[in-house]
Amino acid sequence: MLEREGALAxxxxxxxxxxxxxFIAYPFVRGVWLSLTNAVVxxxxxxxxxxxxxxxxxxxxFRTAALNxxxxxxxxxxxxxxLGLWLALLxxxxxxxxxxxxxxxxxxxxxxxxxxxxxxxxxFDPTFSVxxxxxxxxxxxxxxINWLGDPELAMASIMTVNVWRGVPFYAISLLAGxxxxxxxxxxxxAIDGANxxxxxxxxxxxxxLPVTMVVVLFSIIxxxxxxQLVYVLTGGGPANATHLFATYAYQIGIGTGLLSEGAAxxxxxxPALLLVVVFQLWYIRRVENR
Amino acid sequence: MIEGAxxxxxxxFYLPMGMFILALLFPFYWMLVTTVRPDSELYRPWNHPLxxxxxxxxxxxxxxxxxxxxxxxxVWMWNTMFIALAATLISLFCGVIAGYALARLKFRYAGLxxxxxxxxxxxxxxxxxxxxxxxxxxxxxxxxxxxxxxTYPTFLIPFCTWLxxxxxxxxxxxxEECARIDGATRWQAMLYIVFPIAVPGIxxxxxxAFTLSWNEFIYALVFLSSPEQKTVPVGVVSELIRGxxxxxxxxxxxxxxxxxxxxxxYSFFVEYYVTGMTGSVKx
Numbered sequence: 001m002l003e004r005e006g007a008l009a010x011x012x013x014x015x016x017x018x019x020x021x022x023f024i025a026y027p028f029v030r031g032v033w034l035s036l037t038n039a040v041v042x043x044x045x046x047x048x049x050x051x052x053x054x055x056x057x058x059x060x061x062f063r064t065a066a067l068n069x070x071x072x073x074x075x076x077x078x079x080x081x082x083l084g085l086w087l088a089l090l091x092x093x094x095x096x097x098x099x100x101x102x103x104x105x106x107x108x109x110x111x112x113x114x115x116x117x118x119x120x121x122x123x124f125d126p127t128f129s130v131x132x133x134x135x136x137x138x139x140x141x142x143x144x145i146n147w148l149g150d151p152e153l154a155m156a157s158i159m160t161v162n163v164w165r166g167v168p169f170y171a172i173s174l175l176a177g178x179x180x181x182x183x184x185x186x187x188x189x190a191i192d193g194a195n196x197x198x199x200x201x202x203x204x205x206x207x208x209l210p211v212t213m214v215v216v217l218f219s220i221i222x223x224x225x226x227x228q229l230v231y232v233l234t235g236g237g238p239a240n241a242t243h244l245f246a247t248y249a250y251q252i253g254i255g256t257g258l259l260s261e262g263a264a265x266x267x268x269x270x271p272a273l274l275l276v277v278v279f280q281l282w283y284i285r286r287v288e289n290r
Numbered sequence: 291m292i293e294g295a296x297x298x299x300x301x302x303f304y305l306p307m308g309m310f311i312l313a314l315l316f317p318f319y320w321m322l323v324t325t326v327r328p329d330s331e332l333y334r335p336w337n338h339p340l341x342x343x344x345x346x347x348x349x350x351x352x353x354x355x356x357x358x359x360x361x362x363x364x365v366w367m368w369n370t371m372f373i374a375l376a377a378t379l380i381s382l383f384c385g386v387i388a389g390y391a392l393a394r395l396k397f398r399y400a401g402l403x404x405x406x407x408x409x410x411x412x413x414x415x416x417x418x419x420x421x422x423x424x425x426x427x428x429x430x431x432x433x434x435x436x437x438x439x440x441t442y443p444t445f446l447i448p449f450c451t452w453l454x455x456x457x458x459x460x461x462x463x464x465x466e467e468c469a470r471i472d473g474a475t476r477w478q479a480m481l482y483i484v485f486p487i488a489v490p491g492i493x494x495x496x497x498x499a500f501t502l503s504w505n506e507f508i509y510a511l512v513f514l515s516s517p518e519q520k521t522v523p524v525g526v527v528s529e530l531i532r533g534x535x536x537x538x539x540x541x542x543x544x545x546x547x548x549x550x551x552x553x554x555x556y557s558f559f560v561e562y563y564v565t566g567m568t569g570s571v572k573x
Binding site for chain 1: 303306307310311313314315317318320321324332333334335336337341343380383384385387388390391392395396397398400403405407408409410412413414415416417418419420421422423424425440441443444447448451476477501504505507508511512522523524526527536538541542544545546548549552553556557560563564567568
């Protein structure tokens with residue numbers, strides 16, 4: 001019996017394993033090999049050891065991109081979690097039109113990122129920005145703000161768009177977690193004299209933590225490897241100040257055709273990603289075994 | 291629900307909720323207004339006395355016409371639809387049977403394979419796009435829809451498998467066992483008993499996979515080069531922006547119309563979508 005189940009399982013898994021081997025495992029091996037050669041577009045190149053890696057670690061743009069990626073991931077994750085949790089708590093109440101609000105709120109997450117980011121680029125336009133108009137009308141500014149033209153402001157603008165896109169995902173996922181919490185627990189805590197804050201901190205938060213962890217870790221991976229927002233909003237500029245790992249890898253690997261160096265920049269993401277994945281697997285196992 | 295003064299409810303509930311809704315939806319409103327605004331109004335600087343951001347007194351469909359007749363937008367829509375549907379169907383097929391095997395069958399290495407598939411789910415596209423571009427060239431499928439139809443399943447299958455595994459586990463084993471006592475084979479029990487019950491799960495996975503394919507950008511950007519092969523996100527960004535010149539009217543019209551198919555699918559299946567999305571992280 002086990003023998004026959006094994007055979008069936010094998011055939012059911014073949015298509016999946018074939019595609020994943022062909023287009024994930026093999027490219028990974030090939031990427032590692034590529035990063036150890038001096039290949040450029042059209043020329044296979046030959047083995048040069050770790051020279052691509054020593055080269056990129058000496059590259060100041062790469063170091064800026066690396067720093068940007070960590071700051072970008074850290075800052076946006078804190079904001080997405082805080083605002084997402086707040087929105088989830090608001091949505092967890094009963095009010096009229098709740099289904100509609102919930103459906104509309106997810107729009108930033110479902111609309112293709114590049115397309116909504118274009119709308120943001122238009123809103124950030126130095127000459128026609130609606131934000132400039134608003135702040136001017138509110139008498140906060142009287143000269144224009146160049147949202148995407150100044151390195152630090154550009155990074156802040158990119159982070160804003162990332163938070164805007166991510167908050168609905170956090171909110172709806174956390175809302176699903178909130179809805180599994182038994183309201184009796186809250187009542188019991190309230191009868192025992194716990195105030196709103198205490199009830200949140202001692203009842204809601206510990207029960208929500210497993211869902212929160214998984215959402216946060218998942219989002220960290222996505223944010224860390226982000227490409228689209230920077231590509232559309234600044235293209236890594238001004239003066240290469242807003243690159244992330246992925247956009248710089250694209251610029252070097254595809255833009256200038258230095259395939260091997262581009263592959264090395266992409267792979268530089270790997271250790272950090274691996275750490276998050278290992279932590280996530282460990283955490284899931286721990287929660288399951290409790 | 292807060293008891294007590296009405297202003298408190300306004301301050302702690304309606305006000306923040308209103309701010310959230312405004313902030314989350316304003317960019318879409320901005321897309322819409324820009325789409326119907328004539329060029330003469332569009333290019334007024336922010337401190338121009340006649341800058342009227344929130345409405346237009348002369349709505350026009352000029353930009354939409356321009357987009358549909360002067361660009362390849364229609365072709366991109368068709369490409370994206372075809373690629374997204376094909377990739378979704380392949381992924382559903384693979385994911386449903388793999389999910390069934392991992393959730394229901396006992397065999398060696400089941401746990402190991404499950405973990406391996408979960409790990410591939412966490413591999414971001416930006417990690418592998420450069421070697422993949424090389425491989426696509428080797429297989430001679432570069433600049434064809436197949437480059438995307440075959441690579442999109444790499445991030446869709448793990449998610450579908452994971453979601454379906456969770457779903458199959460909720461279907462009682464007894465149902466299958468009854469069918470087998472009545473003489474059905476394992477295969478028949480799977481096909482005629484379990485899969486029909488799993489339709490809501492399959493629908494969730496399919497809808498989520500469809501929106502993910504429609505959204506994908508970097509593979510489409512790197513693997514396709516001719517304008518008539520492109521998908522909507524890549525076509526809009528690379529063909530409607532010429533150097534430093536932005537034609538904001540057609541661009542926003544493209545962003546708006548390019549979002550419509552996803553929005554329609556989403557609006558009909560909100561609940562399934564939410565199940566798919568929350569299932570995609572919880573597993």
